[in-house]
Amino acid sequence: MAAHSSIEAITRRIVERSRPHREAYLDRVQSAISRGVHRSTLSCGNLAHGFAVCSPSEKTALAGDVVPNLGIITAYNDMLSAHQPYEIFPPIIREAARDAGGVAQVAGAVPAMCDGVTQGQPGMELSLFSRDAIAMAAGIGLSHNMFDAAVYLGICDKIVPGLVIAALTFGHLPAVFIPAGPMTSGLPNDEKSRIRQLYAEGKVGRAELLEAESKSYHGPGTCTFYGTANSNQMLMEIMGFHMPGASFVNPGTPLREALTREAVKRALSITGLGNEFTPAGEMIDERSIVNGVVGLHATGGSTNHTMHLVAMARAAGIVLTWQDISELSDTVPLLARVYPNGLADVNHFHAAGGMGFLIKQLLKTGLLHDDVRTVFGQGLEAYTVEARLDENGAVVREQSPEESGDAKVLTKIETPFQPTGGLKMLTGNLGKGVIKISAVKPERHVIEAPAIVFHDQQELQDAFKKGELNKDFIAVVRFQGPKANGMPELHRLTPPLGVLQDRGFKVALVTDGRMSGASGKVPAAIHVTPEASDGGPIARIQTGDLIRLDAVNGTLEVLVDAAEFATRALATANLDDNEFGMGRELFAPFRRHVGPADQGASVFFS
Ligand SMILES: O=C(O)[C@H](O)[C@@H](O)[C@H](O)[C@H](O)COP(=O)(O)O
Ligand code: SF4
Numbered sequence: 061m062a063a064h065s066s067i068e069a070i071t072r073r074i075v076e077r078s079r080p081h082r083e084a085y086l087d088r089v090q091s092a093i094s095r096g097v098h099r100s101t102l103s104c105g106n107l108a109h110g111f112a113v114c115s116p117s118e119k120t121a122l123a124g125d126v127v128p129n130l131g132i133i134t135a136y137n138d139m140l141s142a143h144q145p146y147e148i149f150p151p152i153i154r155e156a157a158r159d160a161g162g163v164a165q166v167a168g169a170v171p172a173m174c175d176g177v178t179q180g181q182p183g184m185e186l187s188l189f190s191r192d193a194i195a196m197a198a199g200i201g202l203s204h205n206m207f208d209a210a211v212y213l214g215i216c217d218k219i220v221p222g223l224v225i226a227a228l229t230f231g232h233l234p235a236v237f238i239p240a241g242p243m244t245s246g247l248p249n250d251e252k253s254r255i256r257q258l259y260a261e262g263k264v265g266r267a268e269l270l271e272a273e274s275k276s277y278h279g280p281g282t283c284t285f286y287g288t289a290n291s292n293q294m295l296m297e298i299m300g301f302h303m304p305g306a307s308f309v310n311p312g313t314p315l316r317e318a319l320t321r322e323a324v325k326r327a328l329s330i331t332g333l334g335n336e337f338t339p340a341g342e343m344i345d346e347r348s349i350v351n352g353v354v355g356l357h358a359t360g361g362s363t364n365h366t367m368h369l370v371a372m373a374r375a376a377g378i379v380l381t382w383q384d385i386s387e388l389s390d391t392v393p394l395l396a397r398v399y400p401n402g403l404a405d406v407n408h409f410h411a412a413g414g415m416g417f418l419i420k421q422l423l424k425t426g427l428l429h430d431d432v433r434t435v436f437g438q439g440l441e442a443y444t445v446e447a448r449l450d451e452n453g454a455v456v457r458e459q460s461p462e463e464s465g466d467a468k469v470l471t472k473i474e475t476p477f478q479p480t481g482g483l484k485m486l487t488g489n490l491g492k493g494v495i496k497i498s499a500v501k502p503e504r505h506v507i508e509a510p511a512i513v514f515h516d517q518q519e520l521q522d523a524f525k526k527g528e529l530n531k532d533f534i535a536v537v538r539f540q541g542p543k544a545n546g547m548p549e550l551h552r553l554t555p556p557l558g559v560l561q562d563r564g565f566k567v568a569l570v571t572d573g574r575m576s577g578a579s580g581k582v583p584a585a586i587h588v589t590p591e592a593s594d595g596g597p598i599a600r601i602q603t604g605d606l607i608r609l610d611a612v613n614g615t616l617e618v619l620v621d622a623a624e625f626a627t628r629a630l631a632t633a634n635l636d637d638n639e640f641g642m643g644r645e646l647f648a649p650f651r652r653h654v655g656p657a658d659q660g661a662s663v664f665f666s
Pocket of ligand 2: 175176
């Protein structure tokens with residue numbers, strides 16, 4: 061089916077806008093491809109170093125240029141429950157490669173930060189920058205130039221975006237992302253949040269809170285809320301980097317291992333040595349990026365992707381804007397209700413039909429481009445399936461059902477939960493920002509209230525504890541942008557603001573910082589650009605100013621006389637404490653060179 065007219069029009073606009081960058085990028089990819097089997101360009105010395113630890117048969121294979129070699133980029137560590145399962149993946153991948161007549165080597169590892177461990181801590185100020193550091197680290201591994209394709213082992217927030225930036229930078233290589241799957245369901249996310257709010261009110265102690273948190277985050281796998289990590293899995297499948305049906309199969313299961321082995325075999329079959337060469341830089345085009353944005357809207361995905369997707373696209377010469385994202389939101393309905401957009405978790409989403417059902421529903425009305433390339437072949441229709449094991453333990457795929465397994469969690473295109481998607485751009489005299497409305501009740505989509513200005517989230521939490529915030533107000537938390545302190549997630553604001561909202565006050569947040577993908581119920585205008593440290597108008601706001609956040613009309617305004625507002629001095633903040641400690645001194649160059657949020661908050665592009 062042809063794509064919906066609005067989808068086509070926005071895609072065409074992106075193609076035109078991107079043309080100079082995209083053509084130059086594709087020329088570079090072609091030039092790299094033309095140099096042929098890359099290890100054959102290495103000297104004997106290089107090659108001997110490169111396969112020194114391989115078996116004799118692997119050395120023989122790699123000395124020639126007919127056996128494909130797979131580079132593994134791994135983000136394994138024990139800090140992320142989502143990444144811990146990757147510890148055992150390399151030997152499985154090497155064995156699967158041998159079984160498929162190829163070779164696999166760990167090309168390199170990349171760092172991975174768990175935003176849950178650093179949430180509210182100084183380390184969170186390294187979080188956003190770690191995305192670009194991950195891309196650099198993956199580049200170091202791939203620069204050995206021994207490989208005919210790469211497989212990427214990464215799940216969470218900035219790790220997948222960083223790996224995609226690397227995969228597209230090495231766009232002459234096919235790229236298959238291999239997920240490890242979600243944690244099994246524990247304490248429901250809304251119950252965890254209820255206990256957090258009780259703790260914020262002093263009604264339960266640390267022991268009760270820790271017990272609840274530990275029952276929620278209890279084992280290997282991705283946390284089960286629909287935050288940035290699980291938004292990443294959705295994106296990797298809908299953009300064609302995953303094998304169909306691979307995203308949300310729990311770790312440690314036979315199907316998980318079979319899907320991993322299958323992905324390895326597929327990666328070895330799409331190299332330039334075979335007949336289905338699928339270099340990542342040509343596989344991903346403007347249609348793939350638009351499909352990613354559509355999936356984000358249809359599932360109420362993470363606000364972080366208004367930056368990560370922009371940076372990922374730019375790595376392939378594609379210029380995606382917040383306007384594109386916002387207009388796509390007007391066309392794409394919300395079809396999934398997964399926490400924080402509902403009570404279900406990602407395991408319930410998968411059991412209700414998951415990605416195969418979602419893609420099928422969106423393709424039905426042309427809201428996705430079907431005519432795209434994927435690691436599985438041509439066309440997104442191939443992803444309207446569910447993966448399972450046959451009696452021999454092999455992966456087989458069945459057509460997704462016509463009906464949802466749970467219409468309260470995943471609905472059909474004919475009966476959407478909301479007629480439009482979750483992410484809106486806001487514009488006005490405070491600059492640009494974004495808001496995620498899929499988790500905000502309609503009666504809170506427009507908030508007008510006096511500002512209370514804070515220069516960090518602890519100040520707001522302290523004011524809340526002193527009982528100073530029992531009123532209607534809009535919290536302005538500024539000097540939290542990329543240049544100021546690395547743009548940390550301000551997710552610790554969610555419990556106090558949630559308590560005040562539940563008490564019936566009209567509250568909202570305006571910040572040049574960002575929130576967690578797990579944030580949601582309080583209306584928040586985030587990623588406000590220009591940031592305070594860049595002289596943005598957010599630095600002119602004074603406590604008491606009336607602010608209007610209107611997610612219906614997409615506006616963010618301070619209701620102060622324009623002439624008076626323009627003559628106000630820009631506020632300043634003492635950021636000395638953000639320069640040192642917990643490695644922040646290592647990222648000073650990033651704070652100096654990072655681009656604005658609406659350009660992806662990247663040190664690579666601005
Ligand atoms: O963008 C995201 O989805 C968040 O960064 C998420 O990965 C992070 O871990 C949250 O902080 C977890 O939520 P809690 O902090 O509420 O456990
Ligand atoms: S989803 Fe967030 S908290 Fe969970 S493992 Fe990933 S980064 Fe850590």
